[in-house]
Amino acid sequence: MDVRRLRMLLELSRLGAMHEVADALSTTTSSVSQGIAALARDVGTPLVEPDGRRVRLTPAGRRLADHAVTILAAVESARLDLDPSAEPVGVLRVAGFASAIRRSLLPVVGDLRSAHPGIEVRIHEHEPLEAFDLLARDEVDLALVYDYDLAPADWRDDHEVTALWEVEWGVGVPTRDRGLVLADLADRDWIVNSRNTADEDALRTLASRAGFVPRVVHRIDSLELLDDLVVAGRGVGLLPRGRTSRRGVSVVRLRDPEVRLRAFAVTRRGRDAWAPLRAVVGRLARE
Known part of the structure; x- marks a missing residue:
């Protein structure tokens, strides 16, 4: 397979239109169309299909585009091995x-x-x-x-996973309750993330060890809005220690176990x- 045609297919998977691929690769729409057609003949199966006035990749086209990322990266890696002074672009x-x-x-x-x-x-x-x-x-x-x-x-x-940093988290409560421990909060309403499940999973593990099931009432994406709900007495929730929270919010340190975001x-x-x-x-x- 011609790597230039693989690059056309990969760009088509990202951009969705042959004229946009042509602009990105500084060529013509006709050349892109011919390149994709030649690639389909090489692999013996259709790679694109009509989608209104545009085209989209077939299941086979999507699979080949996935392979193209690795193939093109390997080609680039080989080129850099031969030219270590090449500038990343x-x-x-x-x-x-x-x-x-x-x-x-x-x-x-x-x-x-x-x-x-x-x-x-x-x-x-x-x-x-x-x-x-x-x-x-x-x-x-x-x-x-x-x-x-x-x-x-x-x-x-x-x-491929690269660890970056860790932050200790605690429980955000009204400042008047900063002397409480986790078990003291068993009857409170709890606030968790609306777009991810990790903090709710961590909360349920913590609560289980403290002998209660948390009553999750609010699902909030913004830490600043979580602060506001705590101040308003609408609930408590996990917050990072060391962060400057709104006046009226204290972050209770958790012990045995502590909680760390990674x-x-x-x-x-x-x-x-x-x-x-x-x-x-x-x-x-x-x-």
Whole structure:
């Protein structure tokens, strides 16, 4: 198979229109169409089908596009082995949760401006379940995700995982209740994340050890809104220690066990040979 045609197919899987592929690869729409047709003849099965005024990949086309990522990365890796002075160039798509973007990714992006100006980083804010889905569908190249030590992530066989940092978490309560322990909160309403299940899993493990089942009432994505609900007396919930919470909120330290949020950089296996991805993950790991 011609790697140029594989690249056309991969770009078509990402962009969805042959004229957009032509623009991205600085060629003509006719050349893209002919290249995809020739690739289909090479593999002996249709790779695209009509979708209104556009086209979409067939199941076989999607599978080949998945293979194309690894194949093209291997070709790029081989090229770099022969030309170690080659400068990383390309668009890197990152999906991650807000804290990791602020704490880890933005400093790296700033460093890349001078070290590797040919790398363009595009940032999408997502919770881990959403980021994993985007990574599996090859809509992003890198996922910044988290789990809790009491609710470890279920990594897939094709995940490459790099540990980044950890943060201790406690229970956010009204300041007047800061002397309470977890068992004292058994009758409170609880607040959990609306877009990810990890903190609820960690909470249920904690509560089980303390001898109660938490009454989960509110599902909130924003830590600032969780603060507001705590101050309003609407419930309590897990919050990071060391963070500046709203006045009136105290974060009770948990003991035996404590809870730690763990941040990770995740890629699909075999993709780290791509120079821009390798450059960013390497810098994230050093932060």
